[in-house]
Amino acid sequence: xxxxxxxxxxxxxxxxxxxxxxxxDIKRFLKGLNWLIGSPSGGSLYPILRALLQExxxxxEVIPGLDKPPKKIYTITEAGRQALHTWIEQxxxxxxxxxxxxxxxxxxxxxxxxxxxxxxxxRRAQVGAHYEALEQAFEARAVRTDSGVPLxxxxxxxxxxxxxxxxxxxxxRLSGTDST
Amino acid sequence: xxxxxxxxxxxxxxxxxxxxxxxxDIKRFLKGLNWLIGSPSGGSLYPILRALLQExxxxxEVIPGLDKPPKKIYTITEAGRQALHTWIEQxxxxxxxxxxxxxxxxxxxxxxxxxxxxxxxxRRAQVGAHYEALEQAFEARAVRTDSGVPLxxxxxxxxxxxxxxxxxxxxxRLSGTDST
DNA sequence: ACACTCATGTAAGCTGTTACATGATTAA
DNA sequence: TTAATCATGTAACAGCTTACATGAGTGT
Numbered sequence: 001x002x003x004x005x006x007x008x009x010x011x012x013x014x015x016x017x018x019x020x021x022x023x024x025d026i027k028r029f030l031k032g033l034n035w036l037i038g039s040p041s042g043g044s045l046y047p048i049l050r051a052l053l054q055e056x057x058x059x060x061e062v063i064p065g066l067d068k069p070p071k072k073i074y075t076i077t078e079a080g081r082q083a084l085h086t087w088i089e090q091x092x093x094x095x096x097x098x099x100x101x102x103x104x105x106x107x108x109x110x111x112x113x114x115x116x117x118x119x120x121x122x123r124r125a126q127v128g129a130h131y132e133a134l135e136q137a138f139e140a141r142a143v144r145t146d147s148g149v150p151l152x153x154x155x156x157x158x159x160x161x162x163x164x165x166x167x168x169x170x171x172x173r174l175s176g177t178d179s180t
Numbered sequence: 181x182x183x184x185x186x187x188x189x190x191x192x193x194x195x196x197x198x199x200x201x202x203x204x205d206i207k208r209f210l211k212g213l214n215w216l217i218g219s220p221s222g223g224s225l226y227p228i229l230r231a232l233l234q235e236x237x238x239x240x241e242v243i244p245g246l247d248k249p250p251k252k253i254y255t256i257t258e259a260g261r262q263a264l265h266t267w268i269e270q271x272x273x274x275x276x277x278x279x280x281x282x283x284x285x286x287x288x289x290x291x292x293x294x295x296x297x298x299x300x301x302x303r304r305a306q307v308g309a310h311y312e313a314l315e316q317a318f319e320a321r322a323v324r325t326d327s328g329v330p331l332x333x334x335x336x337x338x339x340x341x342x343x344x345x346x347x348x349x350x351x352x353r354l355s356g357t358d359s360t
Numbered sequence: 361a362c363a364c365t366c367a368t369g370t371a372a373g374c375t376g377t378t379a380c381a382t383g384a385t386t387a388a
Numbered sequence: 389t390t391a392a393t394c395a396t397g398t399a400a401c402a403g404c405t406t407a408c409a410t411g412a413g414t415g416t
Binding site for chain 2: 018032033034035038097098099102107137146147152155158159163165
């Protein structure tokens with residue numbers, strides 16, 4: 001998977017795994033949490049749904065709306081669940097946009113508890129590595145205060161620190177719990 | 181400017197504003213801070229340089245390397261500085277990837293102090309709005325604990341909080357200082 | 361002999377966007 | 389009447405990426 005990619009395709013599949021929906025429903029749902037990841041444009045969403053259908057990862061049921069345009073409700077198939085599962089197995093590409101991880105969080109309900117913990121731990125490792133690299137860079141060029149580099153490093157460190165804290169806290173909370 | 185875009189084009193121009201470089205130099209420089217924004221592929225970088233050249237935003241000087249392949253050193257022109265300036269004026273698109281803001285930070289040296297402060301304030305406003313939206317969403321669905329939504333919201337809030345803190349602190353520090 | 365750094369570049373492809381088209385229903 | 393919501397879809401293009409091509413020098 002390319003570094004800058006977010007795989008809307010599997011995210012959509014993951015949403016359908018939680019509950020059957022139409023394309024429009026998905027857009028509305030994501031628009032409702034717009035500040036988190038933003039909702040995909042129709043220009044990408046509808047083609048994705050059609051592709052999923054062609055690969056038998058989902059099925060459609062056309063509901064002729066009363067006094068409304070007809071809806072196409074998509075439901076995930078067993079093959080779809082399997083594809084989703086193997087996708088979740090593989091780690092988020094390092095350097096992937098934040099969105100990619102937030103999507104994993106949003107899908108948390110649809111994969112088993114232990115798998116999700118593993119995802120968090122893997123993220124912790126990545127952010128940890130990121131943090132150390134930043135720190136090293138900071139020391140390496142400690143003298144040169146011109147250019148925005150130190151500022152950007154400081155910013156990166158601040159965000160990485162916060163994320164590490166959140167991950168540790170969340171992992172702690174989840175380890176105590178014993179849900180599904 | 182589209183929401184998901186990062187405008188490598190102007191970032192490159194900004195780097196050249198700090199110091200004349202070749203395409204390869206840029207790649208090396210950015211590879212050195214790889215964990216911050218990643219370095220662009222040759223497939224995007226070299227075409228960008230050529231486009232900048234064609235628009236007279238930069239000039240080239242070919243340095244025939246001794247025992248090495250020749251280098252093409254690009255230098256920003258006055259028109260280039262102006263284009264860069266008008267680009268920096270306009271705000272980062274809300275919902276743009278983190279990269280976009282980090283790039284602004286890296287270029288901090290190449291734009292005037294007051295302009296940079298304005299950029300930070302503008303970012304503060306955006307993240308502030310983001311934060312409030314998340315908080316509202318949190319309250320709105322406080323009851324439903326199934327699905328990953330509350331977790332994702334919590335994550336978003338944690339990161340937004342940290343960023344706000346960093347922005348406030350940095351703005352405070354910069355307001356006190358009186359450099360160029 | 362093989363691979364890696366220096367240095368530039370092209371071609372093809374992926375992922376996503378905006379802008380548009382359609383058509384019916386409801387609210388200002 | 390104008391616009392907005394519901395609901396789906398197409399076409400064009402932007403912005404990147406990977407993979408490849410070239411060619412010399414340097415290290416193992």
